[in-house]
Amino acid sequence: MMLLEHDAKGLLSGFGIAVPEGALVKNAAEAAALGEGPWIVKAQVPVGGRGKAGGIRRAAGPAEAGEAAGALFGTRLKGHEIRSCRLERPAAGLECYLSLALETASGRVALLASAAGGVDIESVAGDALARADAAYDEKAVLTALRSAVGALPEPARSGILSVAAEVVAAFFARELTLLEINPLFVTPQGRAVAGDAKIVLDLNALPRQAELVGLLSARAADYREANLKLAHGFDFVVLDAEGDVGLVTTGAGLSMQVADELTAMGARPFNFCDLRAGGLKGNPERLVHLLGWIAAAPNVKVTLVNIFAGITHLGEFSTTLLEALDLVPDFRLPIVARLVGHGLEEAREIVAASGRDLAIETDLDVALARTAELARKGA
Missing domain, CATH: 3.40.50.261 (Succinyl-CoA synthetase domains)
Structure with missing residues (x-):
C-alpha cells in the first residue's frame, strides 16, 4: 500500500532526511491561511505522475494557494478523489533519483540511482542510471548503494551518499517494499532534499510496525483499505x-x-x-x-x-x-x-x-x- 506523499515525507524526516517545509490542508481556507508564498500545492492521492495530470500547482501567495487548493479539492485524479493537499516551500537544486525496491520473487533489494531525475525519469538513458542489487540485509544494501553511485558525476554522487545510510535505515526499519525519492534535489554543495517521495508499505508487516499502525488508524479516511485489513x-x-x-x-x-x-x-x-x-x-x-x-x-x-x-x-x-x-x-x-x-x-x-x-x-x-x-x- 502506497503512503500519501505528506506521510511519506514525515517518515523520511523521522530518519533525518531533509524535506521541504510544508503542511497538510483539508480545505481552501486552510491553504490560504498558511502565509506568504511561494507555495507548491500538491494533491494527496496514492499515485505517481501527479504533475503531468494537473495535480501539482504553483502559488505565488496565500490567495493563489487557496484558489489552487480549492480547484483540486473534490475532484478526481487518476481515479482518486482529492481530499487533502500538501502545501510546501519550493526546493531547488540538481534533480536526482534514488530508489530501493524489494524484489518479491528473489527476496533481494534492487537499487537505482541517477543524476537525472524529475518528471521525465522514465526517459533517462540506461547508461545514466546506476543499478545494483543486494541480499536483503541492511549492511549489504548500503554497501551496494555506495558502490553503485560511485561513478555518478558531482554533485549527484555526494548528495546521494549524504542520505544513503538514512534511506537504507528507513527502508529496513519500516519493512518497506519500495522507497523512491524523485526528485532528490542536490545543491552544488552536496546537500540533499527529498522533493517528492513514494513509499509502499508491506501490510503484512504492520503487526510489527506500531508507529505505522498509529498513522493509518489516525487517518482512516485516507487509508481505508489498510484499516479494513487491520480490522478484518x-x-x-x-x-x-x-x-x-x-x-x-x-x-x-x-x-x-x-x-x-x-x-x-x-x-x-x-x-x-x-x-x-x-x-x-x-x-x-x-x-x-x-x-x-x-x-x-x-x-x-x-x-x-x-x-x-x-x-x-x-x-x-x-x-x-x-x-x-x-x-x-x-x-x-x-x-x-x-x-x-x-x-x-x-x-x-x-x-x-x-x-x-x-x-x-x-x-x-x-x-x-x-x-x-x-x-x-x-x-
Whole structure:
C-alpha cells in the first residue's frame, strides 16, 4: 500500500532526511491561511505522475494557494478523489533519483540511482542510471548503494551518499517494499532534499510496525483499505468505484490475474480481494463484510467467486458462503463460482442442496467468460 506523499515525507524526516517545509490542508481556507508564498500545492492521492495530470500547482501567495487548493479539492485524479493537499516551500537544486525496491520473487533489494531525475525519469538513458542489487540485509544494501553511485558525476554522487545510510535505515526499519525519492534535489554543495517521495508499505508487516499502525488508524479516511485489513484480516481494495464485477477471491497473485483477465474481456472489476479463505474457519464474518461492500457498489452486476483450495476445504467454504449470503439480505447479484481443490464434490452437494442459483465451474476461462457476459447483460 502506497503512503500519501505528506506521510511519506514525515517518515523520511523521522530518519533525518531533509524535506521541504510544508503542511497538510483539508480545505481552501486552510491553504490560504498558511502565509506568504511561494507555495507548491500538491494533491494527496496514492499515485505517481501527479504533475503531468494537473495535480501539482504553483502559488505565488496565500490567495493563489487557496484558489489552487480549492480547484483540486473534490475532484478526481487518476481515479482518486482529492481530499487533502500538501502545501510546501519550493526546493531547488540538481534533480536526482534514488530508489530501493524489494524484489518479491528473489527476496533481494534492487537499487537505482541517477543524476537525472524529475518528471521525465522514465526517459533517462540506461547508461545514466546506476543499478545494483543486494541480499536483503541492511549492511549489504548500503554497501551496494555506495558502490553503485560511485561513478555518478558531482554533485549527484555526494548528495546521494549524504542520505544513503538514512534511506537504507528507513527502508529496513519500516519493512518497506519500495522507497523512491524523485526528485532528490542536490545543491552544488552536496546537500540533499527529498522533493517528492513514494513509499509502499508491506501490510503484512504492520503487526510489527506500531508507529505505522498509529498513522493509518489516525487517518482512516485516507487509508481505508489498510484499516479494513487491520480490522478484518484480509485484503480489499476498490479498483474501480464504477466497476461492474465484484470479486470474492483468494491468493494475491491469482486475484490480480483474474482482475486483469476480466479487464481484457471488457469487464470492469470493482475490487481486488485476497480473502485468505484458510482463515475463515467456518466463521462467515469476513464474507459478510465483503459481500456487503460489493452489494453497496452502485454498478456491480455480477460477482465472481474464485477459490483455489489447498488447505481450505471447499465443503466448509461453501457452507460458510451460504451462511454469509443469508446474513446479507441486500445481496441479490448473480454469482459465478469457480472452485477447484480439496472437497470439491462435497461443495457441489452442499450448493445443490441449498437450492440457490449458484453453479460451480472448475475451468477458470469458462468462469471468466460467463462473468464477463453477465456483466454485459446487466449493463
